[in-house]
């Protein structure tokens with residue numbers, strides 16, 4: 645039986661997944677301004693995609709802490725590598741050092757691509773118990789075969805949450821992602837976050853929670869992946885009001 649997804653003070657329920665909104669700005673000044681905007685929204689958590697920053701030297705513990713304070717919401721800290729659709733090429737030492745700074749600054753969750761886990765053993769040892777490790781895997785071109793096996797494998801890794809994002813070519817691919825999510829949710833207690841991306845996959849962002857996906861991404865300023873719908877649209881679909 646799956647555990648409830650909890651990121652800081654934000655907890656998913658049976659009837660409602662958590663909603664995360666990404667920040668994808670290029671400078672700390674812009675990030676701080678976006679954080680002011682997001683603070684006022686009903687987003688449950690905010691994901692900071694630091695791979696969009698033009699200058700990583702701006703990513704000091706003080707700056708991360710200030711951004712977190714402005715947000716006043718639990719934060720997921722993410723370096724999405726170029727290999728998985730992000731903006732910044734993986735570099736072992738820099739990766740370890742910026743994640744270390746993020747933990748010092750008090751983020752509630754870190755996203756680590758599962759293919760990097762073996763290379764980041766030292767970092768994993770430094771992560772306190774109350775900071776969630778989201779192990780992620782992305783495929784921006786297709787929805788691979790054997791999604792059940794993929795999720796089953798992910799849920800056995802030393803991570804707290806398993807996240808899988810894939811790209812559909814047709815409605816069957818979206819259905820396969822949802823069914824694989826339901827199977828994994830039955831077979832493991834690791835909380836899941838799954839999505840089928842692009843326009844075809846939008847339904848998975850709205851209804852994936854019924855299959856066991858406990859967090860969905862929506863957009864306020866700028867999307868971080870194809871198919872994320874505006875936060876207001878998503879909340880309206882669930883019958884929640886947000887102007």
Ligand SMILES: O=C1C[C@@](O)(C(=O)O)C[C@@H](O)[C@@H]1O
Pocket residue numbers: 666691693722724755780782807809839841861868869870872
């Ligand atoms: O892993 C994910 C999911 C995502 O790719 C999406 O499709 O909503 C968006 C990313 O910012 C996030 O890190």
